[in-house]
Amino acid sequence: MSLKLAVVGGGSTYTPELVDGLARLRDTLPIAELVLIDPAVERLELIGALARRIFARQGHGAAVTTTLDLAAGVEGADAVLLQLRVGGQAARNEDETWPLECGCIGQETTGAGGLAKALRTVPVVLDIAEQVRRTSPDAWIVDFTNPVGIVTRALQSAGHRAVGLCNVAIGFQRKFAAHLGVAPELVRLDHVGLNHLTWERGVTLLDAPGAAGGREVLPELLDGFGPLIAEDLRLPLPLIRRLGVVPSYYLRYFYQHDAVVEELRTKGSRAAEVAEIERQLLALYADPTLDRKPDLLARRGGAFYSEAAVQLIGALLGTGSGTDVQVVNTRNDGVLPFLPDDAVIEVPAEVDARGVRPLPQRPVEPLYAGLIAAVTAYERLALEAALRGGRDRVFDALLAHPLVGQLDLADRLTDQLLAHNHAHLSWA
Known part of the structure; x- marks a missing residue:
């Protein structure tokens, strides 16, 4: 099978994380061509050269090409991954700054800053998707661009073959597995909500990967590792114990809004921190001897992004191990009956070459x-x-x-x- 994966926003400093996953997990997603598309030509060439070195080091034979031409880049693609940022880190810095002047959360995916990002992003993504439809009508569009829920809803409402992806769920899976001392494939989440508004209502320890049944271990995790979980979420341990669930760390913005506003006013924007990390990363990427993702990339965010993307795209293209259960952002279609059918929810779903089918959910607590x-x-x-x-x-x-x-x-x-x-x- 000769597969082509196109990445819109391929000049992102995230991209080596994706490339590393593609190289390591080539049995799951055996691509023959990786196309990186981005208007930032200097960054694009740096990332493209590093991608080739990472592939070469790990013995991956895929061709890596770079282009500024969207139409040429997505033509014939089997899947198109979106990871763009309209306005760059400068716009993000503003999203995280001006809402604070009004006493509101300054954050790039929720509140007023999240709305600003959505307004900038949705028209651009829909234009990209139309180009994909013209040149590669059977391609899957996988959206990693925030705000994922709104962007995915825009794509699906326009009739595109699209699904949204976030790394929050896989991050919880990996952390819980580490606490339990088991392989991540043995941990299944009862994950429900919207993108960046989710709760882990249960954690099942499976007897074998993909097995039915299993043992509920969330109470065990909260009893044994509650302080570590609370510290990671930056939420009070008594709240987590009271709820009996593990909220996404984005729930801080709702549960402790005023305290977080004061914190953000004091510490400055995450965008400024990320911009400095990106400056350092680009200097590392320019080293012609670098042939692996640097440790600094872990501070950029997006942990386990590559594993999530490879698993999802492999399942959609039928190169994985058949039907897989993954947490994705997809159309509700009655799964949460208190929401409209066209809402985009973030829940576990069956994913395979036939598409994405969200799993039934038990009633969600008020x-x-x-x-x-x-x-x-x-x-x-x-x-x-x-x-x-x-x-x-x-x-x-x-x-x-x-x-x-x-x-x-x-x-x-x-x-x-x-x-x-x-x-x-x-x-x-």
Whole structure:
């Protein structure tokens, strides 16, 4: 099988993580060609050269090509992975800064900053997807671009063969497996919610990879490793014990909003930190003797991204081990009955060459269902604003967001968002 994988945003400093996974897991996803697509030509050539060295070191025979031409890059692709950032780290820095001036979370995927990123990103991603449809109509589009839930909903609503991917679930799986001293393949999560708004309601220890049944071990994890889990999430241990579940660390922004705002005002933006890490990474990537991903890349974020992407794409293209269960972002279609069918949820799903089928979920507790429903309503309004523009639609989305929800605040945030994103919004 001769497979072609195209990566839009291939000049990202994330890309060597992906390349490392493709090299190590070539039995799962045996690609013959990797195409890196990016308008940043200097970064693209650095990353492309490093990718070739990583493949060569690990004996992988795939060709690595780089291009600025989207149409040429995606033509004939079996899968297209999206990992772009419209506006770069400069726009991210603004997303994480100006909301703080209004007393709100400054974060790139939720709240006002997350809305700004969605408004910049959705039109660009839909243009890319249309090009994929013209040249490679059977290709799967795998979205790793944040905010994943909104972007995936935009792609699916436009009829594209798309699924969203996040590394939060696989990160929990790997950490829980390490606590238990078992292989990650023996850990299955009862993971439910929306992208960056999820809870682990159960953790099953399987007798063998893919086996039915198994033993529930979440209480054991909380009893034995509660302090470590709480420290990792930066949430109070009494809260985690009270809930009896493991929330995503993004729930900090909801459960401790005001405290996090003060923290962010003091420490500065994550974007500034990432920009410095990227500067150092690019200097390392320029070394012609480097033929592996550097340790510094772990500080960039996206842990286990490559494993998640390879497993998902391999299952979709039928090169894996048959039907696999993976946590993905996909259409609800009644799985969570309190949400509309076209909402995009993040749950375990059966994945294989026939597509993605989210697994049935037991009823979601009101404490979580209420927040899920509220954020889903916001995401629908955010998508409307991204697709149709207009100040009123931006205001409506902000007013609906649980982290905003006040008239005067939504009004101020709307003005700030439009002022800081004027160059990226054709209608503003």
